[in-house]
Amino acid sequence: MSSPLDILTLQPPEPAARPAPPFDVRRIRADFPILGQQVQGQPLVYLDNGATAQKPRAVIDALSHYYTDQNANVHRGVHHLSQIATDAYEAARRKVATFINAASDREIIFVRGTTEGINLIAQTFGREQIGEGDEIIITEMEHHSNIVPWWMLCREKGAKLRVIPMNDRGELCLDTYQTLFTSRTKLVSIIHISNVLGTVNPVREIVQIAHAHGVPVHIDGAQAVPHQRVDVRALGCEFYTFSGHKMFAPTGIGVLYGSETYLDTMPPYQGGGSMIQSVDFDNITYGNLPNKFEAGTPNIAGSIGLGAAIDYLNSIDFDGAAKYEANLLEYAHDVLRGVPDLKMLGTAECKVGVLSFTLSDIHPHDVGTILDQAGVAVRAGHHCAQPVMKHYDIPAATRASLSFYNTREDIDALVSGLHTVRKIFG
Amino acid sequence: MSDLRELYQQLILDHNKNPRNFRVLDPADRFAEGYNPLCGDKVEVYLQLHGDRIKDIGFQGSGCAISKASASLMTETIKGKTLGESETYFKDFQAMLTDPSSNLGLDQMGKLFAFFGVRDYPTRIKCATLSWHALRAAMDDVQTPITTER
Numbered sequence: 001m002s003s004p005l006d007i008l009t010l011q012p013p014e015p016a017a018r019p020a021p022p023f024d025v026r027r028i029r030a031d032f033p034i035l036g037q038q039v040q041g042q043p044l045v046y047l048d049n050g051a052t053a054q055k056p057r058a059v060i061d062a063l064s065h066y067y068t069d070q071n072a073n074v075h076r077g078v079h080h081l082s083q084i085a086t087d088a089y090e091a092a093r094r095k096v097a098t099f100i101n102a103a104s105d106r107e108i109i110f111v112r113g114t115t116e117g118i119n120l121i122a123q124t125f126g127r128e129q130i131g132e133g134d135e136i137i138i139t140e141m142e143h144h145s146n147i148v149p150w151w152m153l154c155r156e157k158g159a160k161l162r163v164i165p166m167n168d169r170g171e172l173c174l175d176t177y178q179t180l181f182t183s184r185t186k187l188v189s190i191i192h193i194s195n196v197l198g199t200v201n202p203v204r205e206i207v208q209i210a211h212a213h214g215v216p217v218h219i220d221g222a223q224a225v226p227h228q229r230v231d232v233r234a235l236g237c238e239f240y241t242f243s244g245h246k247m248f249a250p251t252g253i254g255v256l257y258g259s260e261t262y263l264d265t266m267p268p269y270q271g272g273g274s275m276i277q278s279v280d281f282d283n284i285t286y287g288n289l290p291n292k293f294e295a296g297t298p299n300i301a302g303s304i305g306l307g308a309a310i311d312y313l314n315s316i317d318f319d320g321a322a323k324y325e326a327n328l329l330e331y332a333h334d335v336l337r338g339v340p341d342l343k344m345l346g347t348a349e350c351k352v353g354v355l356s357f358t359l360s361d362i363h364p365h366d367v368g369t370i371l372d373q374a375g376v377a378v379r380a381g382h383h384c385a386q387p388v389m390k391h392y393d394i395p396a397a398t399r400a401s402l403s404f405y406n407t408r409e410d411i412d413a414l415v416s417g418l419h420t421v422r423k424i425f426g
Numbered sequence: 427m428s429d430l431r432e433l434y435q436q437l438i439l440d441h442n443k444n445p446r447n448f449r450v451l452d453p454a455d456r457f458a459e460g461y462n463p464l465c466g467d468k469v470e471v472y473l474q475l476h477g478d479r480i481k482d483i484g485f486q487g488s489g490c491a492i493s494k495a496s497a498s499l500m501t502e503t504i505k506g507k508t509l510g511e512s513e514t515y516f517k518d519f520q521a522m523l524t525d526p527s528s529n530l531g532l533d534q535m536g537k538l539f540a541f542f543g544v545r546d547y548p549t550r551i552k553c554a555t556l557s558w559h560a561l562r563a564a565m566d567d568v569q570t571p572i573t574t575e576r
């Protein structure tokens with residue numbers, strides 16, 4: 001929707017790129033206020049980054065600044081604050097577009113998170129393009145959010161899910177993948193980085209194979225954006241989804257990237273204000289991208305917070321951070337190997353800092369509770385990926401997931417906690 | 427660590443390792459399933475009744491030490507009791523863990539008092555109560571699986 005206001009909108013200049021100082025974990029930790037906290041009388045050791053990441057001061061300040069100085073609804077008012085809020089909201093969209101190298105900010109749809117992004121694709125593209133007897137390819141290592149929306153669609157339409165299996169190291173079997181295509185394959189929807197195993201899937205290759213069959217691809221990037229640079233055009237995918245809260249931004253904001261050609265032809269998701277051009281009782285014209293997919297008042301503060309998180313990531317040596325994280329992962333693998341009866345689940349050649357394991361037959365909830373007493377926060381459970389649990393024939397696992405602000409001392413605290421667990425369970 | 431020793435008392439660790447009445451009753455007069463969808467724990471409870479007395483009780487399932495030991499100690503406590511007495515145990519157990527004003531002690535609760543420490547771990551209370559909810563569903567002859575989340 002191009003309103004007259006757009007013409008008046010002054011686009012703030014993008015901040016000039018300053019070379020980031022080399023990565024230094026001590027300095028980075030100082031940017032995250034919560035990391036100074038004590039839990040159960042001990043320094044917080046936060047190893048649950050796969051569930052949600054902590055927020056840097058810059059993000060917290062952006063939220064506070066928005067509500068203190070800028071709050072108004074967007075795309076609606078002619079008044080001063082409304083213009084400021086609209087500018088800030090649209091500036092955040094441009095930041096996201098640049099961050100993932102989208103061709104245009106019209107390809108960036110703000111949603112609640114990865115889950116809503118995937119449901120949006122299923123309810124619009126899916127309901128229109130997928131019919132009886134059609135097939136959708138997913139993988140054995142999907143998060144439930146990339147299974148259930150497709151399963152529901154398949155139930156509704158009489159379509160089928162085909163699943164790319166994985167080996168015991170947690171790597172996809174690409175040979176099998178090739179054989180899953182039929183003339184009825186309508187979509188490939190795959191996880192970029194596994195939230196349980198840490199596996200970095202060869203998504204570029206997976207996209208190329210799909211395209212050779214003329215099939216579009218959605219990539220669930222929830223666990224990828226916090227760990228590595230993502231370039232949607234280099235990947236070549238039609239859709240890419242991720243959640244702000246896992247990449248140091250607030251909860252309740254996420255992104256659906258869709259190539260303009262696809263988004264343009266898709267029907268709207270929800271109906272309401274902002275997504276229309278004109279409404280009378282006989283005829284409704286939908287708005288243009290991205291508004292067509294953003295009915296109602298959006299999460300303005302969240303989007304601005306996401307923009308601030310992107311600015312933050314651009315301000316640090318992100319490649320240095322990724323290298324630091326890779327080193328930390330190697331250290332973690334080494335020391336965890338020394339814990340008797342610990343079995344690591346994901347051992348893929350190419351993986352990021354996600355460490356899921358079992359400890360003899362001790363239930364992960366007991367492990368999690370005991371670690372918590374040592375101030376160590378991990379995730380215990382099925383990690384919204386029950387098919388992965390089934391693959392390893394376990395009901396649940398314990399997961400430590402790293403971020404670039406974690407240290408070797410954090411890993412040592414984890415290991416020492418695991419020794420306590422073993423002592424208690426004798 | 428001393429707190430943890432209270433949570434993971436020897437009695438609980440023992441029942442986790444060697445759960446009592448860990449079996450299917452076939453035939454069973456009553457049966458119910460309970461799930462904790464957040465963590466994937468599940469439990470099945472089987473009852474054989476004689477009049478309004480629980481003649482035999484068995485359970486199956488998978489879960490953490492707290493949930494398994496709780497189910498095991500529940501079966502030990504309940505076996506041979508009437509439905510009414512069992513209902514009272516259910517309510518007392520619930521109160522012991524969730525009602526701060528409860529002063530139920532060893533006298534009333536017997537071995538079940540081992541779970542008193544769980545009240546200090548709010549994230550684990552559902553682990554301890556799952557099997558009791560399943561028991562109650564079995565007593566009430568509820569046919570659909572019950573869950574800890576409503």
Ligand SMILES: Cc1ncc(COP(=O)(O)O)c(C=O)c1O
Pocket residue numbers: 050051112113114115116143145146191193194195220222223243384
């Ligand atoms: C791989 C993956 N996909 C999707 C999701 C869902 O993200 P959200 O809950 O933010 O919608 C998660 C989060 O747990 C995830 O790890």
